[in-house]
Amino acid sequence: MGLFDKNPGMLYVVATLIPLASFIALLTLGGVKNLGRRYRETGWGQSLFWLLGGDEPGRAGAYLATASIGASCVLGITGLVMFLGQFPVVKHDHGHASHGHADHKTHDDHGKKDAHEKKDDHGKAPAGHGHEQEEKKASAKAAGHEGTGHADAAWTGKVPFAVIGRMAKDSRPGLVMELGYRIDHLAAVMFAMVTFIATLIHIFALGYMNEETQRMVDDHQAHVTRRGRYERFFLFFSLFCFSMLNLVIADNLFQVFVSWELVGACSFGLIGFYYERHSASTAANKAFITNRVGDVGFILGLMIFWSAAGTFNFQELFARLRPPTADAHGDPLPAGFLPGHIVRANVAGNQATVAENGSSALFIPEHLHSHDLKPVITLDPNDKRDFSSVPYWLLTLAGMGVFLGCVGKSAQFPLQVWLPDAMEGPTPVSALVHSATMVAAGVYLTGRAFPLFTPECRLAIAYTGAITLFVAATIAMVVHDIKKVLAYSTVSQLGYMILAIGCGAWVAGLLHLLTHAFFKALLFLCSGSVIHGCHHEQDMRKMGGLRLKMPITAGTMLVGCLAIAGTPTFSGWYSKDMMIAELLAYVTAAPGHILLFLLPLVTAGITCFYMFRMWFLTFTGTPRDHHVYDHAHESPRVMTVPLVILACFSYFVASGLPIWDPEASYLASILKMSEPAAVHAEHAWIHEVAHNKIDYHSIGGMLALLAAGTGVAFAIVMYLRKALDPAEAAAQFPRVHRLLENKWYFDELYSALICRPSLAVAGWCRNFDTNVIDRSIDRIASAVLGLARFGGAIDKHVVDGTVNVVGNSVRGLGRSLSAVQSGHLRGYVLGIVLGAMALFALATYFVSLAAAK
C-alpha cells in the first residue's frame, strides 16, 4: 500500500495488468486442457483433465475473467476518486497554481508562473479583440491547460525497454522505446468508463453465452455440431480488456500502436467466434484487413514523427510542436511565436526564418529560453538547443496518417465497411468492442493527439466525420436487422465525435464518446436481450409487440433511445447539445464550411427517426410472427440487471446542476481539465467571432431539439400510428431507397476496385507458378530422368557387355579345348607317339646345334 501512496498511478498499472493475468491463466489452463485431451483416458492425464474441468466447458474461467475486470473496475473508480481528490475540477481557470509547464520534463515553476500570469503581453491568441480581461483569462487558460497539464510524477511512469540507433554526431541515443503511462482527467474517466462497462458486459455475457457451456452445440447457420466454447470467449475478452486499458493509459504513440493491433486481433477472434460460419470468418477477415489499411497510415505517421522529432512520447511531441505561453524560465515568448500554435518558418540551408506561411514547421527545444527564440534561428544539429524543422506538408501528412489509423479503427468513411459485418459476433462483443471501447479508441487517439494535427489536417478530419455521420445514418433508416441498425448508428455517432474534434469542440466530442459508450452499450445489450428472448431472431420484420413480453428490456431500451436522441436531461442531451452549439459557432465564424453544420443537424433528425423506428418495430404494434412472439420471454436477472444499471448511467452520467442547463455537465467540466492548450489556442477566435454574432448555445440547442423532434415525429407517424406506409415512401424514391439498401454500394465498389484486381493478380501468379515454374521443374526432372536412363543403358550394354564378352570367350575356349579329350583311345596313342617323335626331333636338333658349336 505504501507503493500506492507514493505512486498512485501504479494503481492503474495494476488494474491494466489484472485482465492480462486472467488472460494468461485462461490461456495456459485452456491450452493444457486442450493438449491433454488426447491423454484423458490414462493415468496422470485423466486426473489432470478432470482437475481442469473435464470435457465440458466450465464456468470457472468466465468467473475468473469477470472477477478480474471487476477488480480493475474497482481500482479504476478508486483511482478516479483519488485523482479528482488531488486535482479537483475548477470551473474558471485562473490560478492553477499547481500546474504550469507540466509539459516539460523538468517541473513546474510554480512561483514564476503566477508572476507571469499577470504580465501577459506576448503570446496571445490572435483574436485581436481588445478585452484585456478576456485575454488574461485566455492566456491563463492556455497556461493552465498546457498539453494535458494536470498530472505530475505521481501519476506518470515509464520504463525504457529498448534503445534504437544513435543520433548522428553525438552520443545521444536515437530512439528510446518506452512502456509508460500517464494519468490525467481524460485517462482516469476513460479508464473508469471502460472497466465499468466491461464489467457489466462480462456479467451480461455470463448469461448470454449460456449455450456455449453445453458439451456440444448445434450451429444452425453452419449446419455443424461442435464443442461448446465458453472459456474461449472470456479468454479473448480478457485480452481485449487488457489491450484497451493499455491504450487508455499509454503515454507514447508506439504503445498506443501496440495496443491498437492487439485490440484488432481480439476483435478478429471475437467476431469470428462462430468460426464455422462462413459469414463470421469472412467478417472477421474484413474487419482486420480494413483496420490494417488504416494502420498503414498510422505507421506512416509513426515513421514521420520519429524521424522528425525523435520521440514517440505524447508530452514531448506536444511540447516540441507547440510552444507554451512562456518559456521554461518564465519569460514570455517573443513576437512571431504564438503560444499553442505550430511555428511556421522558411528553411534555407541551416537557417530558419519565422514566417506566417512558412513551408516548414519548427520543433521547439525542450528547455528553451525565450532569447533563443529569434526571428531567424540556426538549425545546427550540434547545437545543444536542438531546434529542428520538418516540412509542413510532411507534418500534415503525419497527422493524416495517424488519423487514417483512427479512420480504420473507428469505422469512418471510407473504411466504415467492416463494422456492420462485425455484427456476426455475439452481442456482448458488439456491445463492448464495437460500440463502447474499441471503436472509441480511434476517437480517443484523435482527441489525445489533437496538438499534432495541423489546421489542414483538422479540416480533413472534420469533413471525414461529417460525411460518415450522414452516410451511416441514411443507411440505418432502411436496415431490418436490429443489430445492424445499432452498428450504423455507432458509425454515425463516431462520425459526430470525429467531426466535433476536428472543429475544435474537443470537450464536446469526448463527452459524447463517454455518454455514447453508456447508451450504446445499453442499446446493444438490450438488443442482445431481445435476440436471446426471441431465440436468436434478429430480423425486426418478425418482431412486434414485444414490450408486453419483455418489459424491462423495452423500458431500458427506451431510455437508450431517448438518450441517443438527445432528449433533455438525458446524458446524450448534454453532449449533443454541446456539439451542435460548437459546430454552429464554427460555421458562423467560417461560413464557407456550412456543410459541417447542416449535415450533423439533419442527421440528428435522421438518428431519432431510425432509433425510434427500431423501438416501435420491435416493441409496439401487433406481432408479425406469432411463432417468435409466442416463445419470447424476458431474459434472466443476470442479463437484465446490467441493463437497468446502464440505463441509470445513460441518464445520470453527464448530469450536473442546475438540471436544465445543458452546459452544466459535471463530466464535461472534468474533461475540460484535460483539454490541450492547442484546442483553445487554435479555436478561441471562433468563440470570439461567433459570440459576437449570435448566441450559438441557445440557437444551437433549439435547432437540435427541433431536428430531434422532427425525426421522432416521422417515426411515430410511420411506425406507431401507421399513418404513412414506409413501403409507399420507399416506392416514392426507388433509386434512393435502392442506394440505401445497398449501403451506398461501398462493398461493391471495394470489391471491384480492390478485391477483383487482387484476385486477378493472384490468379496470374498462380498461373505463372503452375505453368512456368512447375513446368520448368518438371522438364528439369525429366531431363535428369533421361540422363539416368542413358547411364543405365551404358551400364547394361557397355560395361556388362565387356564382362560378358570376356566370360563368353573363355567359355568358348574351354569348350573347344575340351574337344581334345575325345575318349578315343587310338587318338591318344597317336598323340603320344607323335609327341614323342617331336620331342626326339627337337632334342636331336638341339644336340646337333650344341655339337656344331
Add this chain to the structure above:
Amino acid sequence: MSPMTLTPYLWLGAFLFTCGVVCMATKRNAVGVLMGVELVLNGANINFLAFARFNPAFAMEGQVFALFTIVLAAAEAAIALAIVLSFYNNHGTVDVDAAEELRG
C-alpha cells in the same frame, strides 16, 4: 659282296618300329594293339643288337639289353593281357573304340 654296314639294320629296326606304331595306332582289336607293342619292342631290340654287332665297346651290353627287353616285353604282355581281360569283363568286347568313358 661289300661288307655289311650298320645302316640296313637301323632301317630294319625303324621299319619294325613304324609298323608297330601304325599297328598300335590303327588296330581296333586290343590284342592287335598289343601285337603292335610287341613289334615296337622288337624293333628296339634289333636296334640294340645292331649296335652291339657294329660297336665293339658295346658288344656285351647290347646283347644283355636285348635279353632284358625280351623279358620286359613278356612281363608287359602278361600285364597288358590282364588289362584286356578286365576290359572285356567290363565292356563285353575287346574293341578299343568302346573305351570312351573318359571323353571331356
